[in-house]
Amino acid sequence: xxxxxxxxxxxxxxxxxxxxxxxxxxxxxxxxxxxxxxxxxxxxxxxxxxxxxxxxxxxxxxxxxxxxxxxxxxxxxxxxxxxxxxxxxxxxxxxxxxxxxxxxxxxxxxxxxxxxxxxxxxxxxxxxxxxxxxxxxxxxxxxxxxxxxxxxxxxxxxxxxxxxxxxxxxxxxxxxxxxxxxxxxxxxxxxxxxxxxxxxxxxxxxxxxxxxxxxxxxxxxxxxxxxxxxxxxxxxxxxxxxxxxxxxxxxxxxxxxxxxxxxxxxxxxxxxxxxxxxxxxxxxxxxxxxxxxxxxxxxxxxxxxxxxxxxxxxxxxxxxxxxxxxxxxxxxxxxxxxxxxxxxxxxxxxxxxxxxxxxxxxxxxxxxxxxxxxxxxxxxxxxxxxxxxxxxxxxxxxxxxxxxxxxxxxxxxxxxxxxxxxxxxxxxxxxxxxxxxxxxxxxxxxxxxxxxxxxxxxxxxxxxxxxxxxxxxxxxxxxxxxxxxxxxxxxxxxxxxxxxxxxxxxxxxxxxxxx
Amino acid sequence: xxxxxxxxxxxxxxxxxxxxxxxxxxxxxxxxxxxxxxxxxxxxxxxxxxxxxxxxxxxxxxxxxxxxxxxxxxxxxxxxxxxxxxxxxxxxxxxxxxxxxxxxxxxxxxxxxxxxxxxxxxxxxxxxxxxxxxxxxxxxxxxxxxxxxxxxxxxxxxxxxxxxxxxxxxxxxxxxxxxxxxxxxxxxxxxxxxxxxxxxxxxxxxxxxxxxxxxxxxxxxxxxxxxxxxxxxxxxxxxxxxxxxxxxxxxxxxxxxxxxxxxxxxxxxxxxxxxxxxxxxxxxxxxxxxxxxxxxxxxxxxxxxxxxxxxxxxxxxxxxxxxxxxxxxxxxxxxxxxxxxxxxxxxxxxxxxxxxxxxxxxxxxxxxxxxxxxxxxxxxxxxxxxxxxxxxxxxxxxxxxxxxxxxxxxxxxxxxxxx
Numbered sequence: 033x034x035x036x037x038x039x040x041x042x043x044x045x046x047x048x049x050x051x052x053x054x055x056x057x058x059x060x061x062x063x064x065x066x067x068x069x070x071x072x073x074x075x076x077x078x079x080x081x082x083x084x085x086x087x088x089x090x091x092x093x094x095x096x097x098x099x100x101x102x103x104x105x106x107x108x109x110x111x112x113x114x115x116x117x118x119x120x121x122x123x124x125x126x127x128x129x130x131x132x133x134x135x136x137x138x139x140x141x142x143x144x145x146x147x148x149x150x151x152x153x154x155x156x157x158x159x160x161x162x163x164x165x166x167x168x169x170x171x172x173x174x175x176x177x178x179x180x181x182x183x184x185x186x187x188x189x190x191x192x193x194x195x196x197x198x199x200x201x202x203x204x205x206x207x208x209x210x211x212x213x214x215x216x217x218x219x220x221x222x223x224x225x226x227x228x229x230x231x232x233x234x235x236x237x238x239x240x241x242x243x244x245x246x247x248x249x250x251x252x253x254x255x256x257x258x259x260x261x262x263x264x265x266x267x268x269x270x271x272x273x274x275x276x277x278x279x280x281x282x283x284x285x286x287x288x289x290x291x292x293x294x295x296x297x298x299x300x301x302x303x304x305x306x307x308x309x310x311x312x313x314x315x316x317x318x319x320x321x322x323x324x325x326x327x328x329x330x331x332x333x334x335x336x337x338x339x340x341x342x343x344x345x346x347x348x349x350x351x352x353x354x355x356x357x358x359x360x361x362x363x364x365x366x367x368x369x370x371x372x373x374x375x376x377x378x379x380x381x382x383x384x385x386x387x388x389x390x391x392x393x394x395x396x397x398x399x400x401x402x403x404x405x406x407x408x409x410x411x412x413x414x415x416x417x418x419x420x421x422x423x424x425x426x427x428x429x430x431x432x433x434x435x436x437x438x439x440x441x442x443x444x445x446x447x448x449x450x451x452x453x454x455x456x457x458x459x460x461x462x463x464x465x466x467x468x469x470x471x472x473x474x475x476x477x478x479x480x481x482x483x484x485x486x487x488x489x490x491x492x493x494x495x496x497x498x499x500x501x502x503x504x505x506x507x508x509x510x511x512x513x514x515x516x517x518x519x520x521x522x523x524x525x526x527x528x529x530x531x532x533x534x535x536x537x538x539x540x541x542x543x544x545x546x547x
Numbered sequence: 548x549x550x551x552x553x554x555x556x557x558x559x560x561x562x563x564x565x566x567x568x569x570x571x572x573x574x575x576x577x578x579x580x581x582x583x584x585x586x587x588x589x590x591x592x593x594x595x596x597x598x599x600x601x602x603x604x605x606x607x608x609x610x611x612x613x614x615x616x617x618x619x620x621x622x623x624x625x626x627x628x629x630x631x632x633x634x635x636x637x638x639x640x641x642x643x644x645x646x647x648x649x650x651x652x653x654x655x656x657x658x659x660x661x662x663x664x665x666x667x668x669x670x671x672x673x674x675x676x677x678x679x680x681x682x683x684x685x686x687x688x689x690x691x692x693x694x695x696x697x698x699x700x701x702x703x704x705x706x707x708x709x710x711x712x713x714x715x716x717x718x719x720x721x722x723x724x725x726x727x728x729x730x731x732x733x734x735x736x737x738x739x740x741x742x743x744x745x746x747x748x749x750x751x752x753x754x755x756x757x758x759x760x761x762x763x764x765x766x767x768x769x770x771x772x773x774x775x776x777x778x779x780x781x782x783x784x785x786x787x788x789x790x791x792x793x794x795x796x797x798x799x800x801x802x803x804x805x806x807x808x809x810x811x812x813x814x815x816x817x818x819x820x821x822x823x824x825x826x827x828x829x830x831x832x833x834x835x836x837x838x839x840x841x842x843x844x845x846x847x848x849x850x851x852x853x854x855x856x857x858x859x860x861x862x863x864x865x866x867x868x869x870x871x872x873x874x875x876x877x878x879x880x881x882x883x884x885x886x887x888x889x890x891x892x893x894x895x896x897x898x899x900x901x902x903x904x905x906x907x908x909x910x911x912x913x914x915x916x917x918x919x920x921x922x923x924x925x926x927x928x929x930x931x932x933x934x935x936x937x938x939x940x941x942x943x944x945x946x947x948x949x950x951x952x953x954x955x956x957x958x959x960x961x962x963x964x965x966x
Contacts, residue, residue: 273897285622387870387873434862442861447924448925479965481738
C-alpha cells in the first residue's frame with residue numbers, strides 16, 4: 033500500500049473520467065532566492081492536499097472513496113522545477129540526485145534539461161509548435177507551479193484568495209503568469225474542444241486505493257487486467273521492471289509532472305473531417321472518430337465499430353474493456369488512431385505488453401477557451417487544453433510515448449511511413465496522410481491526404497511534485513541524512529534528532545478555512 | 548494406400564501424358580500429396596541434402612581491422628572528429644559503412660555491400676576522403692586508395708573473421724532503392740487519382756504502367772511528400788550513397804559495443820553464435836528476426852577475448868534496448884551473458900541492461916548509408932508492395948474497362964502496405 037498521506041493529491045486522485053475537477057488554475061512562479069522559495073513553501077504547506085486528505089474530504093462529503101465521483105473540495109499542489117532545486121542547493125552534484133537515482137537511464141536527465149530544451153529534439157515540437165513560438169512565460173526559467181483545482185468556483189476563489197494573500201506576504205516571489213481551465217457545462221461535460229470525450233483510459237495503480245476498471249491496467253494472458261506497479265507513478269516504490277528508483281528523501285513518494293499547453297484548431301478539424309467524409313460519403317464524425325479511436329461519446333471503435341453507443345460510453349466498466357487482438361487488421365480502429373498509438377495494449381502488431389506497460393502515463397486535460405461548435409467558422413479565439421501528465425520517469429514514459437508513438441511509427445509494425453504521425457496531436461509535415469482501413473470486401477480504404485496540424489504546443493515545463501514530508505523539509509531547511517533515504521522515522525538523525533521523525537502535519541485543511 | 552492408386556486417375560488424364568516431364572511432376576506431386584495426407588514429411592532420399600555451398604544473394608559484410616601507426620592516434624581522432632567526410636563520393640551497391648576505433652592502435656572499417664568489388668570501388672572512389680585516414684595506418688599502399696589492386700590486397704589482408712552476421716533483408720541496394728521510390732510514387736498516383744474514373748484515371752495510370760519503377764514520374768510531388776530538399780532525395784537521383792558523419796539522431800542509427808568475455812566462456816559463445824548457421828555465416832541468428840527495427844548485426848571476437856558487436860537499428864535507443872529485453876531476452880542473454888559486467892538478472896532488467904550497453908558502447912566516428920531516412924519496416928513493406936504492384940501491372944493494362952474496380956480491389960487487398 034502506498035503512503036497516501038505523503039503523496040500529493042494531484043498524483044493519484046481526480047484524474048479518472050467523471051471525477052476531474054471542473055475548475056483548474058496553474059500559477060507559475062519565480063523566486064528571487066532560496067529563502068523566498070522556502071518561505072513560500074512554508075506558508076503554503078498547510079494548504080497542500082495529500083491523497084489521504086482528499087479521500088477524507090470525500091468521505092466527509094459522504095462519497096465512497098472507492099467509487100468515481102467529482103472533486104468535492106478545492107485542492108492545492110506544489111511542483112518544483114529543476115531550476116528551483118538548483119536554487120535550493122539540491123541540484124547539480126548535490127547528493128539528492130546521487131547515482132542511485134539512476135541518472136544513466138535518463139530519468140533525471142529529462143527533468144534536468146527541462147521541456148524547453150527537449151521540445152524540438154525529442155517531443156517533436158516543430159514548425160508552429162517550436163519553442164520560439166511558445167508563449168513568453170514558458171520560455172522563462174520557471175521555478176515552481178501551484179496548481180489549484182476544485183469542483184465549484186466558490187471554493188476555488190476562496191482558496192485562491194488565501195494563496196494570493198500568502199504570495200503577497202512572501203518577499204522575493206513573483207507570479208510570472210497563470211493559466212485557467214474549465215470543463216464545459218452539462219451537455220458537453222467531459223468533452224474537449226473537438227467534441228470528443230477525453231480522459232477515459234487511465235492506468236490502474238496498485239495500492240492507490242482506487243477501484244480499477246477493466247481495460248485500465250496491463251492486459252493479462254486471459255481476459256483479465258492487472259494494475260500497474262506504484263513505482264510507475266510514485267517515486268521510491270517498486271516499478272514495472274521490478275526496481276526501486278529514487279530512494280532519497282527528496283524524491284520518495286514524489287512524482288514528476290509534465291505540463292503542456294496545447295492549442296486546438298477546432299474549425300480546421302471540423303472542416304477537414306467533413307471534407308474527407310464528403311469525398312467518400314461518410315460523416316465528419318466517422319472520420320474524426322477513426323482518427324481518435326473513440327466516438328464522440330467515448331465509446332471505443334473496437335467495441336462499437338459501426339455507430340456511436342452512448343450507453344456503452346456511460347458505463348466505466350465497459351467503455352475501456354477492449355483489446356486490439358479483437359481487431360487485428362485495424363478495420364474497426366485504424367492502426368494510426370490516436371488511442372491505439374498512445375496505448376497499444378496487446379496489439380499483435382505492436383510492442384509486447386511487457387514493453388507497453390513501461391510507457392503508461394496518467395493524464396489530465398482541462399479545456400481552456402470557449403467551445404466552438406462544429407460547422408462554425410474560426411472566430412480567432414485561443415482555445416485548447418491544459419495537459420498534465422503524471423509519471424515517474426519522464427524520459428521513459430511521457431517522452432517515449434511522444435517520441436516513438438506519436439511522432440514516429442513504432443507503435444505498430446503495420447505503420448511504416450514515418451511521415452504518417454499521430455493524426456490528432458502530432459505536428460504534421462507536407463506529405464502526411466491518414467489511412468482508414470476498409471472493412472468491406474473489395475472496397476478501397478479511405479485515405480485522408482494532406483493531413484493538417486490540429487494541435488499546436490504553446491508551452492510547457494517539467495516539475496517535481498515532492499512528497500508532503502519533502503516539502504516540509506524544504507520549507508524548514510532540514511538537511512537529509514548523508515546516506516540519503518536510509519533514515520527511518522523514529523530513529524534520531526544527526527541533524528538535531530527530529531528531521532525524519534517529524535510526521536507530516538495533520539491532514540491539511542482542504543478548503544474554505546482561511547487561517 | 549500406395550502411390551499407384553493415386554497415380555492412376557492422374558495418368559488417365561490426357562493433358563498429363565503430354566511429356567515425360569509432366570508425368571514425373573505428377574508422380575512427385577502425388578508422392579507429396581499422399582505423404583501429406585499420411586502425416587509425414589516428403590522425403591525422396593535417405594541422404595540429407597548438403598548445405599548450400601553457394602552464397603545466397605543479398606547484402607554481405609566485411610570487417611577490416613587496421614593497425615594505427617605508433618603515435619598517430621591523436622592525429623587520427625582529430626581527423627575523424629573534424630570536418631573530413633571519409634565517404635563523400637557516392638557509390639553503388641553499398642548499404643552501410645562505418646569507421647570507429649577501439650583502442651589507440653586499432654581502426655575498424657565495416658562495410659555492408661552487395662558485391663565485394665563494390666566496397667573496394669567505394670573506397671577507391673573516396674580516395675580523397677579515406678587517404679588521410681588510412682595513411683596513418685600500417686602497411687597502407689603508397690599509391691593510396693586510387694591504386695585499386697594494392698588497396699584490395701591491403702583490405703583483404705586485414706579483414707577479420709565475423710562470427711555472426713544477420714541481415715533483415717536479402718535484396719540488393721538498387722532493388723531496395725527502386726522499391727522505396729515505387730511506393731513513394733504509387734502513393735502520389737493514388738492521391739492524384741482519388742475519385743477519378745474513366746479517361747482521367749486511365750491517363751494517370753498510363754505512365755505508371757509504362758514505367759514499372761516510376762523513377763521519372765512526378766518527382767516534384769514525391770519531393771513534397773517527403774518534405775525534403777532536392778539534394779536529400781538520393782533515391783531518385785543518381786546519388787546512390789550519401790555517407791555522412793552522424794550529427795545528432797537520425798532515423799537509422801549505428802550501435803557498436805565492445806565487451807570482454809568472461810574467461811572460459813569464449814568457446815561456448817562462439818558455438819552459440821555459429822549454431823544453426825550450417826557453417827555459413829549467412830543464415831545468422833534467427834531470433835534477431837523478431838526485432839522489427841534491426842537492419843544488420845555482426846559479432847566478431849577480437850584480441851582473443853573481446854566481443855565486438857555492431858548493428859544498424861531504427862529510431863530510439865530505449866526502444867531498441869527494450870526490444871532486446873522483451874522480444875528475445877533469452878537469446879540475447881546467451882550471447883551477451885558471457886560478457887563481464889552483464890546484469891545478473893539479464894536483459895529483462897531493462898535499466899541495468901541499458902546501463903551495460905551504454906557503458907560498453909563505442910563511439911562510431913563515421914557512419915553512412917543508402918537509406919538513412921528509411922526504417923526497416925518501411926523497406927520491407929515497400930519491397931512487398933513492389934512485388935504486388937508488379938503482378939498488378941502485368942494483369943491490368945490502362946485500357947481495362949474495369950480499371951477502377953480492379954484498383955480498388957488491389958487497394959483493399961494491400962491496404963496494410965500503404966500505412
